[in-house]
Amino acid sequence: QVQLVESGGGLVQPGGSLRLSCAASGSIHSVYTMGWYRQAPGKQRELVALITPTGSTNTADSVKGRFTISRDNAKNTVYLQMNSLNTEDTAVYYCNADLRYYSGVAVNTRRGDYWGQGTQVTVSS
Numbered sequence: 001q002v003q004l005v006e007s008g009g010g011l012v013q014p015g016g017s018l019r020l021s022c023a024a025s026g027s028i029h030s031v032y033t034m035g036w037y038r039q040a041p042g043k044q045r046e047l048v049a050l051i052t053p054t055g056s057t058n059t060a061d062s063v064k065g066r067f068t069i070s071r072d073n074a075k076n077t078v079y080l081q082m083n084s085l086n087t088e089d090t091a092v093y094y095c096n097a098d099l100r101y102y103s104g105v106a107v108n109t110r111r112g113d114y115w116g117q118g119t120q121v122t123v124s125s
Contacts, residue, residue: 006021017085035097040088048067067082068081098112
């Protein structure tokens with residue numbers, strides 16, 4: 001009933017830029033904090049950035065000053081603008097959303113944590 005669909009990954013040269021998008025769709029009542037995580041080969045998934053509905057953000061030190069998270073509440077969409085990319089940014093990037101959705105029983109809602117399918121970002125010359 002709820003899906004997160006990511007787009008925007010790809011291959012880029014060091015120093016280049018990419019913009020990731022993630023749209024939440026389905027029987028959504030409210031979307032709370034949205035965020036981006038990444039997982040490089042052989043490493044654990046790590047937080048990249050979070051954003052609340054009011055626009056407050058939390059960005060990992062490793063990407064601060066290079067990556068910017070933003071969102072469009074009307075579209076239930078979160079973005080990640082990535083600049084000055086380097087090889088250490090190579091990873092699968094996942095979006096995450098804490099949201100409330102209609103359960104299908106009358107007007108009842110439930111809260112859940114959802115993940116996108118992941119999009120590959122490769123930084124290489």
